[in-house]
Amino acid sequence: MNRFAQLLDRLGFEPSRTGKLRLMTEYFKTAPDPERGYALAALAGALSFQYAKPALIRGLIAKRVDPYLFALSYDYVGDLAETAALLWPAAPASADQSAPAHRLTGPPSLSEVVQSLATLGKADLPRQLAIWLDALDETGRWALLKLITGSLRVGVSSALAKASVAALGGQTGVAVEDLWHGLAPPYLDLFAWLEGRADRPAASNPAPFFPAMLAHAIEARDFETLDPAQFCAEWKWDGIRVQAVSGADSSGRNIARIYSRSGEDLSAAFPDLIECLAQSPAAGFALDGELLIRRGGKIEPFSILQQRLNRKTVSAKMLAEFPAHIRAYDLLWSETEDLRPLPFLERRARLEALVSARGEPRLDLSTLIPFASWPELAQARQDPLAYGAGADVGAVEGVMLKRAASGYLQGRPKGHWYKWKRDPWNVDAVLMYAQRGHGKRSSLYSDYTFGVWRSGSQGPELVPVGKAYFGFTDAELAKLDHFVRNNTTNRFGPVREIDHHPARGLVLEIAFEGLNRSSRHRSGLAMRFPRIARIRWDKPAAEADAIETLEALLTPKLGPG
Amino acid sequence: MxxxxxxxxxxxxxxxxxxxxxxxxxxxxxxxxxxxxxxxxxxxxxxxxxxxxxxxxxxxxxxxxxxxxxxxxxxxxxxxxxxxxxxxxxxxxxxxxxxxxxxxxxxxxxxxxxxxxxxxxxxxxxxxxxxxxxxxxxxxxxxxFRHPPASREIDRLLASLKTFPDRTHLVGAYALGKAQRVIALLRAAGYDRPIYLHGAMEKITEFYAREGADIGAVRKAEARDGDLAGEIVICPPGSLQDAWSRRFKDPVAAFASGWMRVRARARQRGVELPLVISxxxxxxxxxxxxxxxxxxxxxxxxxxxxxxxxxxxxxxxxxxxxxxxxxxxxxxxxxxxxxx
Missing domain, CATH: 3.60.15.10 (Ribonuclease Z/Hydroxyacylglutathione hydrolase-like)
Structure with missing residues (x-):
């Protein structure tokens, strides 16, 4: 466990991709079996045990540390596993040489931890965890707690972990990816092959992931050089980009998988889609599209989709309430043919044929927007309803431009695909409360609650309308943090109330993507994706916007109904 | 009262x-x-x-x-x-x-x-x-916040220098006190190569040496010294990421501070080798x-x-x-x- 913990620790501080690769490859070269196999599984997100809930960690630490001191520490550190690892009292063995019981146990190996977690009953977990925590140092404790809660967060994707292990045998990540679904931890056969001690493992992936093609955000000057006649336009759908792949395994059974745009396997969360994709009569395909929720004959906005995301398993109720849908816009593979070298328009024709042949209600096409000039497309972007978005208008977040003659190129090549998002809305609000952030921004006051004016019984008063966590640079954050510390008028636990007097308050220009009615907020409004567009050090708080400005934006077209 | x-x-x-x-x-x-x-x-x-x-x-x-x-x-x-x-x-x-x-x-x-x-x-x-x-x-x-013994952190710095002998080890340390303590701890650990300093800490370090601290050979890091691969350079924390640090060879950014106990604090500063010395x-x-x-x-x-x-x-x-x-x-x- 200690070597794995040190690896995680260093990965967490290593900023560069190549640096991370080097650290992992070095580890895989020198760590023994089966330890390195379980490490690979952990890094690639391939371990399956019942993850411990944060409440379990809180419970363990509550027995050992004053709850108020824990709360302050957690607020400061901003990460539960790290807080608990730092606060965990030193085991008797490290303080007292004469306590042999703990000495004999020693720190657990990663294999021991993974194997125990797979078999351990729920009731036995807290006791076992405490024994391990006592035996580990603080880095080991941190790594163990990260592992058992299922989120390592050291900036390593599944693809990067596979690429690093592939480098052992001079292979590419894709070669490992192709085998992956036939392998299981601790991957003794994989390591044996990569080290030249055995043949390539037989299993291959019937439904592999193809690296995605990504778009650039378009800039005003791009329109001067781009010829509208060479481009196709589609709506930019506000869902999640996915790749849906289907293929037959060695026994002839159809296998379907859904991947995120980075290659993460999302299949388990979308059994409804998998079932429909696997029913295919076709021998195989890989299509690129947007995962959305479609019900009542229309595509729902992102706020609805969000309720089905980030779940490891999904209930029958959820399946019924939030039916998943794929709106396809590209076809990369068909039967045995790699379509990626073909021009967009040809792939598009093949896609249209495939979608209509399948005739599935959960799969449809993203239509093309006819346009003759950039100004015309700009109009469509402003008013999707008038340009054919129909009932799905609530899920449109701009337009996509795709060069008709371009092949499907992995990565983010220049000059082929552009996204042109809808302009955000802006409002000038006043900073009211601040709280310390989490993760990278822990300990800095980086979470800001802001409000706008409304008329109260004693004249104008501020009503909170949202919270923003980003949109500022590190230098601006340092200034904001300083402002918060020097203008605190009250404290409510971790929350600081900031001076928001009409003459002294700080005005924040907030950009946001949408506005809904909400009964959960005092103002009755909820902003989508609010962030700080500008800090108006120059503007008196009294001149910030009033609630009426926001309410005017709540036209029926933009609301959820 | x-x-x-x-x-x-x-x-x-x-x-x-x-x-x-x-x-x-x-x-x-x-x-x-x-x-x-x-x-x-x-x-x-x-x-x-x-x-x-x-x-x-x-x-x-x-x-x-x-x-x-x-x-x-x-x-x-x-x-x-x-x-x-x-x-x-x-x-x-x-x-x-x-x-x-x-x-x-x-x-x-x-x-x-x-x-x-x-x-x-x-x-x-x-x-x-x-x-x-x-x-x-x-x-x-x-x-x-429980600081480990400073000598253990100095050992980590020296171990990193052994692992990456071709990289400059840039140690962020406050100009008054921390910088000189890190130097004295390095000397106590047997490190006897010249230690390079950012100009902002030169005067104070000389003062420490006059007052009897074991500073040994220190030099201001000048442009003519080149990339100082494999050497230790001590600078104010603010200089770890600024233009001044670009002259060094693939530098390992270390920071000697009690804040380094918390990972997010180290990451906020882009530190690769956090040294918990307070x-x-x-x-x-x-x-x-x-x-x-x-x-x-x-x-x-x-x-x-x-x-x-x-x-x-x-x-x-x-x-x-x-x-x-x-x-x-x-x-x-x-x-x-x-x-x-």
Missing amino acids: AAALVALTPIGLYCPGGNFYIDPLRPVPRALITHGHSDHARPGHGSVLATRETLAIMGLRCGQDFAGAVQIAALGEKLKISDVEVSFHPAGHVLGSAQIRLSHAGRTLVASGDYKREPDPTCLPFEPIPCDLFISEATFGLPV DHADWDELCATIRETDCARLLVTHGEADALTHWAQGQGLEAEPLRIAGYGEEDMASQEEASA
Whole structure:
């Protein structure tokens, strides 16, 4: 466990991709079996045990540390596993040489931890965890707690972990990816092959992931050089980009998988889609599209989709309430043919044929927007309803431009695909409360609650309308943090109330993507994706916007109904 | 009542009986200064009473005319200011750092300034002074802060130098105190190569050497020295990421600070090798020190005051936070340190 913990620790501080690769490859070269196999599984997100809930960690630490001191520490550190690892009292063995019981146990190996977690009953977990925590140092404790809660967060994707292990045998990540679904931890056969001690493992992936093609955000000057006649336009759908792949395994059974745009396997969360994709009569395909929720004959906005995301398993109720849908816009593979070298328009024709042949209600096409000039497309972007978005208008977040003659190129090549998002809305609000952030921004006051004016019984008063966590640079954050510390008028636990007097308050220009009615907020409004567009050090708080400005934006077209 | 001995004002701690301030934030007629860090030792006071070393450091950093008049406080010597008895005692924070003890009408107060308990080869160790009222700093006043032995962190730096012999090891350290302590610890660990310095810490480091610290061969890192692959270069934290650091060979960014105990703090600064070396007391040291002073009342100044106050109340002490804006932002004030 200690070597794995040190690896995680260093990965967490290593900023560069190549640096991370080097650290992992070095580890895989020198760590023994089966330890390195379980490490690979952990890094690639391939371990399956019942993850411990944060409440379990809180419970363990509550027995050992004053709850108020824990709360302050957690607020400061901003990460539960790290807080608990730092606060965990030193085991008797490290303080007292004469306590042999703990000495004999020693720190657990990663294999021991993974194997125990797979078999351990729920009731036995807290006791076992405490024994391990006592035996580990603080880095080991941190790594163990990260592992058992299922989120390592050291900036390593599944693809990067596979690429690093592939480098052992001079292979590419894709070669490992192709085998992956036939392998299981601790991957003794994989390591044996990569080290030249055995043949390539037989299993291959019937439904592999193809690296995605990504778009650039378009800039005003791009329109001067781009010829509208060479481009196709589609709506930019506000869902999640996915790749849906289907293929037959060695026994002839159809296998379907859904991947995120980075290659993460999302299949388990979308059994409804998998079932429909696997029913295919076709021998195989890989299509690129947007995962959305479609019900009542229309595509729902992102706020609805969000309720089905980030779940490891999904209930029958959820399946019924939030039916998943794929709106396809590209076809990369068909039967045995790699379509990626073909021009967009040809792939598009093949896609249209495939979608209509399948005739599935959960799969449809993203239509093309006819346009003759950039100004015309700009109009469509402003008013999707008038340009054919129909009932799905609530899920449109701009337009996509795709060069008709371009092949499907992995990565983010220049000059082929552009996204042109809808302009955000802006409002000038006043900073009211601040709280310390989490993760990278822990300990800095980086979470800001802001409000706008409304008329109260004693004249104008501020009503909170949202919270923003980003949109500022590190230098601006340092200034904001300083402002918060020097203008605190009250404290409510971790929350600081900031001076928001009409003459002294700080005005924040907030950009946001949408506005809904909400009964959960005092103002009755909820902003989508609010962030700080500008800090108006120059503007008196009294001149910030009033609630009426926001309410005017709540036209029926933009609301959820 | 100790309240008669000091009062909290927006400028800092004020002693009405002696008509002086301790570490005032703005120019005042009479100031007592605990140590030379810029958030405590500001220029422009009418007169300054401080240790000989602190006065010398203020002269180096703020210019020789930093105050109208200066007076040296010898450690342990009892002075009278009006009818308040004043004495300075080592605080173990940086060279010249002192706690200030005030006594009047049978009541004793100690203002800790900044302090630590871990031995430091570059300054005198902290002396616990019995008192009725202790005013403690709480920079690291949370139980997550437990500093490992500094020598262990120095070993990690030397191990990294062995692993990456072709990379420059750039160590961010505050210009006054931390930089010289890191150098002295490296010497104690047997590292005898020249150590390269950012220009901002040259004068203070020379002063430390004159005062007897084991600094060994140090050189200002000049452009003509090239990329200094495999060498140790010490710079103010603010310079780790700025244009100045681009001349070095694929540098490993290290930062010697108690904040490095928390991962997010290291990541916020793009630090790859966090070294937990602090000149402030950690949680256990704060608690132990408060017990040793045998005080009945505790005031907690800059830092994480809430947790320490809570702990002290649980120990049966009368305790409250003393909120003074402007101190303990050493970590935020890296630009200031860099230019110092």
